[in-house]
Amino acid sequence: MPNCLNCSAPFGNCKTLVACDGCTGSIHMSCAGLNEDDLKRISQNKARSLKIFCKQCNSVDLCSLLLKLVSRVESVENKLDHHQEKNYDEMIEDASIEAVERMKKAKNVIIYGIPETTGSIANRKEHDLQEASNILAKLSTGMEDFRIICFRLGKASPEKKRPLRVIFPNEETALLVLKHKKNLDSINFKDIKISDDKTPRQLKYLHSLRATLQNRLENGEVGLTIKFIKKKPTIVNITKN
Structure with a gap:
């Protein structure tokens, strides 16, 4: 029986539940600080800007x-x-x-380059889970067991390997993996790449920034690259001391 994300008590026959806007889990109405009138207004307003979060997401x-x-x-x-x-x-x-x-998306990473297999859906899922777990276990993160969910992105094609989205229980584990992804080259996974999971808006900004970088390099500027500063991609000069 599922429990409330805030108080951990079972729901039982309780019907006055609200969904966390972060992880979509359920919370007792009272644990969210709401009354019946609040719940009614929220359920009637689909385009609301007020968001409700459980303790973990908040x-x-x-x-x-x-x-x-x-x-x-x-x-x-x-x-x-x-x-x-x-x-x-x-x-x-x-x-x-x-x-x-x-x-x-902060709890996710994207792994590129993992070969796909054929067979039933269950077999393909098991293959992807084992491959991802094998890669993560060899990153020297200090963690021996990763509890993950993973699935392919995009439509299957024999010409390319689809990226694999890997979902962790929390943001800290995802950050730990991203911190150690540089170890891939030293453990015979040179064809494997790991990145954070970006929103469409973040991808658009990054693509625009790369175009700006390319234009500046073509115009004669040197020593420029893109680095992530406080999680934001920024063009920096790597030749400066």
Whole structure:
């Protein structure tokens, strides 16, 4: 029987439950600080900007992210006049959705280069799970057992190996794997690549940044590369001391 993510008590026959906007798990209405009227309003408002999170998702990292988000929204608000109220509301909603999506993807990594197998769906899933577990076990992260869920991205094709999304129980494990991914070259996995799981907005920004970098290099600038500074891709000069 499933338990409440906040108080860990079983739900039993309780029907007044709310879903966490982060991990989609269930919480007692009272544990979320809501009453019947609040729950009714939330259920009727599908395009709401107010989000509900369980204790685990409502972590320090998320609070920090949301505080930065609020600061950015307030900065934008000061620049808008009363004719732009509709666009402002849309920006708030988009920013809220992006923040939640990034939080969910923070527990994932993408592994590229793992060969695919044939056979039944169950056999293919078991193959991918074993291959991913084998790679992770040899990264020298200090962890011996990884509890993971994994699945292929995109449509199957005999011409290419689809990326494998690997989902961990928490963000800390994903960060540990990303920190040690440089060990792949020394353990006979040179054809395997590991990256973080980016949202479409993050991918668009990274592609734009790469185009900017290429343009600057073609115009004669030297010593430039892209580095991730506080998780944000940034063009930096690697020749500076």
